[in-house]
Amino acid sequence: DVKVTQSSRYLVKRTGEKVFLECVQDMDHENMFWYRQDPGLGLRLIYFSYDVKMKEKGDIPEGYSVSREKKERFSLILESASTNQTSMYLCASSPGTGGKQYFGPGTRLTVT
Amino acid sequence: DAKTTQPNSMESNEEEPVHLPCNHSTISGTDYIHWYRQLPSQGPEYVIHGLTSNVNNRMASLAIAEDRKSSTLILHRATLRDAAVYYCILKKNYGGSQGNLIFGKGTKLSVKP
Numbered sequence: 593d594v595k596v597t598q599s600s601r602y603l604v605k606r607t608g609e610k611v612f613l614e615c616v617q618d619m620d621h622e623n624m625f626w627y628r629q630d631p632g633l634g635l636r637l638i639y640f641s642y643d644v645k646m647k648e649k650g651d652i653p654e655g656y657s658v659s660r661e662k663k664e665r666f667s668l669i670l671e672s673a674s675t676n677q678t679s680m681y682l683c684a685s686s687p688g689t690g691g692k693q694y695f696g697p698g699t700r701l702t703v704t
Numbered sequence: 705d706a707k708t709t710q711p712n713s714m715e716s717n718e719e720e721p722v723h724l725p726c727n728h729s730t731i732s733g734t735d736y737i738h739w740y741r742q743l744p745s746q747g748p749e750y751v752i753h754g755l756t757s758n759v760n761n762r763m764a765s766l767a768i769a770e771d772r773k774s775s776t777l778i779l780h781r782a783t784l785r786d787a788a789v790y791y792c793i794l795k796k797n798y799g800g801s802q803g804n805l806i807f808g809k810g811t812k813l814s815v816k817p
Contacts, residue, residue, distance in 0.1 A: 596747075625804075635748070635807040650804075682747050686803075692738070693805060695747030 595619070596696035598683050604702045611670040613699055615683030622688030624666035626650075626658060629680040629698075641666055642688065673703045708792045713812045716782045724777040724811055726792030735794040737768060737775050738805070743788045748807075751777065751790070787815045 599614035617624065625640040627650075637650030639658040647658050655677060659667045666685075670677055680700050684693040709727040716722040728737065738753040752759055752766045754775075759766040765778040779786055791810040796803050 623803075627807075634809055637804060637806075640804065684747070691797075692750040692753070693740075693748075695749065698745075698747050 596683055596685055596694050598681075598696040598699050600699050601697060602700050602702075604704065605670075605673050606704055607674060609670075609673050609703075611673050611701065611703075613668040613670075613681055613683075613701070615666045615668070615685075615696055616664055617666075617685035617694070618664065619685065619687075619694070620663065621685035621694075622663070623686045623693075624660065625684040625686075625693065626656075626666065626668045627682045627684065628652070629682060635682065638668065673701075675703050677701065678703045708794060708808055710790075710792050710808065710811045712809065713814070715814045715816065716779075716786075718784060718815055718817050719781050722779040722782045722786070722813065722815075724779075724790050724792075724813065725774065726776070727774045728792070728794055729773045731772050731794055734796050736797055737766065737772075738793045738795045739764070739766065739777050740791045740793065740805075740807075741786075741788040742791070742810070743785075748791065753795070782813075782815045784815050784817065787813055789813070 596617045605611050623642045626638045627635045629635045636652050641647045641660045644663050657669045680698050682698045683696040686693040739751040740748040742748040752764050754766045767776045789810040789812050793805050
């Protein structure tokens with residue numbers, strides 16, 4: 593079974609802190625994605641990557657950056673966390689041909 | 705981007721079939737119809753997808769209208785575990801950004817015992 597794991601299920605950080613969310617997949621997938629999910633707004637794409645060291649902005653990249661140094665790992669970075677970044681963050685991966693996406697369990701981040 | 709329209713919520717009784725509708729009148733020839741669902745406190749999971757013909761797998765069936773402007777996800781016997789938000793998504797079968805998923809609000813399915 594494809595496994596996408598995220599480093600934490602719950603995280604509490606203070607305003608202004610630098611936050612790292614890690615995602616690892618074990619299926620040698622080329623594509624990886626970061627979404628955030630908020631009530632009433634659904635899932636929105638923050639960044640995605642379809643190769644190591646490649647990244648592209650999604651719909652809401654402001655306030656975020658990403659890193660993909662190895663194929664299996666995709667990190668989401670909040671340079672200076674703000675309260676409006678309190679959300680559920682979901683990572684996903686898919687094969688390079690654009691097939692189905694496999695999602696991790698999510699990280700619920702609270703910024704106080 | 706082609707959009708989909710789904711009812712906000714539906715209710716079903718346990719062990720009865722459920723038909724979840726989706727309208728996509730602006731679908732293009734290269735759009736596949738994908739369904740994902742999200743159980744409470746979990747990430748979304750893939751359910752099924754199709755292009756033109758009806759599709760069956762162990763989770764569900766997908767019935768696609770002949771003109772492809774609508775589709776229906778069929779759960780043959782709903783269980784309590786099927787209570788989730790179901791997303792109907794049009795997706796191109798490309799790599800890169802053209803193959804990205806665009807999630808709408810979905811249909812929240814409640815299953816009564």
